[in-house]
Amino acid sequence: MEGNEDLNCAMREAGLTQAELADAVNAHLRAHGHEGTVSDRTVRHWLTGKSRWPHRRQRDALEAVFGRTAEELGFVPPGRPSPAVEPEQHVRRRNFLMATTATAAMVTPINSRPSMVGITDVIRLRNGLDDLMTLDDTRGGHESLEQAALVGASRAMDMQHRAASQRIRQRLFSVAADYTATAAWSALDARHSDRAEQHLSRALYLAGLAQDPVVELRVWNSFAMLAHQRQHFTQAVDSAQAAQATAVSRRDPLFASLAHARTAVGHSNLGDRQAALRSLGHAGEALAKAEQGEPRPSWMAFYGPAELNSMTAIVRDRIGDAAESEAASHQALSAIPEQFRRNRALATTRLALAQLHQRDVDQACDTAASVFGLMSGNPLPGRMRSLLGDYYRDLITVAPNAPVTREWGDRYRLEWSRA
Incomplete structure (x- = not known):
């Protein structure tokens, strides 16, 4: 008898115990005028596969709790050998048809009810x-x-x-x-x-x-990036090390890897080569231990081997290893998922910087220009505009009189005005 891994995963994502799921299902049943008779034993039967197709009311309640169909939760109708569910993350099941002016509507409305919050x-x-x-x-x-x-x-x-x-x-x-x-x-x-x-x-x-140590790590990671933007590099290292100290970093190697990688970036900005490479090593070791299939919050979906290579490219470029930075950038771009368009554009800009720092000016300008195509249709985020500005300043320093510098500068100013 096979267990219901889809339901198990959905419960882990929501942070629900068996008893809590039973309470949530019963609350839905009672709210619709039915008796709530689901127990933690019922949930255990669902999880073990002993009960493969709950009663209709229970299925409706489960679908309401998780926002997924019964089949997507791993339940199998009688006579069907296996669930006909596409192996996609829950977030990709929605049709994302939202204009920028309607962004606020994506926050799911909650009906105001006098009943107890569940x-x-x-x-x-x-x-x-x-x-x-x-x-x-x-x-x-x-x-x-x-x-x-x-x-x-x-x-x-x-x-x-x-x-x-x-x-x-x-x-x-x-x-x-x-x-x-x-x-x-x-x-x-x-x-x-x-x-x-x-x-x-x-x-x-x-x-x-x-x-919540997961949110704590997220905040310290962002604090480290904010300190970098302000060029407070010692504070950036301190914030990244605070992320390392969170409980989730000790528990989950994927989060630990991100914290170590962020620390490496901080050390590279301070010019501490050995500390930067040591932190990169810790990040790689932790990532190798991480279980990629574990349920984690959607904001963490960006981090994995591709993002570690992107951060490695940053560190290597800042400690003077431009060739290694270029190699890491190529590795990142070969693995960044297509939906992470902003991240691909940032990694492409990093590749252009690495090429420029090796005096491959024509190739660097071609690479940097491709960023505008990647972000076509949307304004450039401020962080990307700043990074492209760094590229242009370095380009003027490396090849101030080259025709390609003037051509790229004209394109840069045009795209800047559009943004």
């Missing part, structure tokens, strides 16, 4: 985060995304005024912290540093109330 409400509210991260992957940080995230945080905090268990209150604080951290990231990517710092401070406070 896990279903928390899951429904958290689902909006996936949509925001999808937009960020494609376009990058911008003000409407930032505002939509703040709306989500406000809704989570408003629900604190309703009756709820202490565990649900902590989860609401966690959702609010995640939304606020998303707003901070959007401001950071747009290079609105003062707003980013304000949001990060608030997110760290909420994460503390939630006792």
Whole structure:
């Protein structure tokens, strides 16, 4: 008898125990006038595969709790040998047909009800985060995304005024912290540093109330990037090391790898070659131990071998290893998923910098120009504009009188005006 791994994964993503899922299903049944008779033993039968197709009312309740069909939760109708479910992440099941002016609508609305807040409400509210991260992957940080995230945080905090268990209150604080951290990231990517710092401070406070080490790591990672933007490189290292010290870094090697990689970037900015390479080594070792199939929040989807190669390219270029930086950039670009368009554009700019620092000016300019095509249709996020500005300054330094420098400068100014 095969266990139901889809349901098990959905429960881990939502942070639900068997008893909590039973409570959530029973709450839905009672809200619709039915008797709530599901127990943790019932859930155990679902998980082990002993019960492969629950009663209709139970299926409806499960679908409401998780926002997925029964088949997507691993249940099999009688007479069907296996679930006909495409192997895609939950976030990719939605049709993402949202214009920028309607970004705020992606935060899933919660109906105001006098009843007690339950896990279903928390899951429904958290689902909006996936949509925001999808937009960020494609376009990058911008003000409407930032505002939509703040709306989500406000809704989570408003629900604190309703009756709820202490565990649900902590989860609401966690959702609010995640939304606020998303707003901070959007401001950071747009290079609105003062707003980013304000949001990060608030997110760290909420994460503390939630006792959520995952959000704490996310905030410290963003603090390290903010310090880098402000050229406070010692503070960037301190923030990255704070991310290393979180409980989730000790528990999950993937998060530890990100924290070590961010520390390596900080050391490279300080010119500490050995410390930077040592941190890169720790990042690689941790990543090799990480279980890639484990459920993690959608904001962490960007990190893996491709992103570590991207960060390696940054470190290598800053410590003077331009050839190694170019190789790492090529490795990153060969592995970055297509949906991470902003990340591909950033990695491409890093490749251009590595080529330029090897005096391959024509190739570097061709590479850098391709960034505008990658981001066609959307304004360049502030962080990318800044990086392209760094490229142009280095280009003028390396080849001030070359015709390609003037040509690229004209293209850069044209694209800048469009942004």
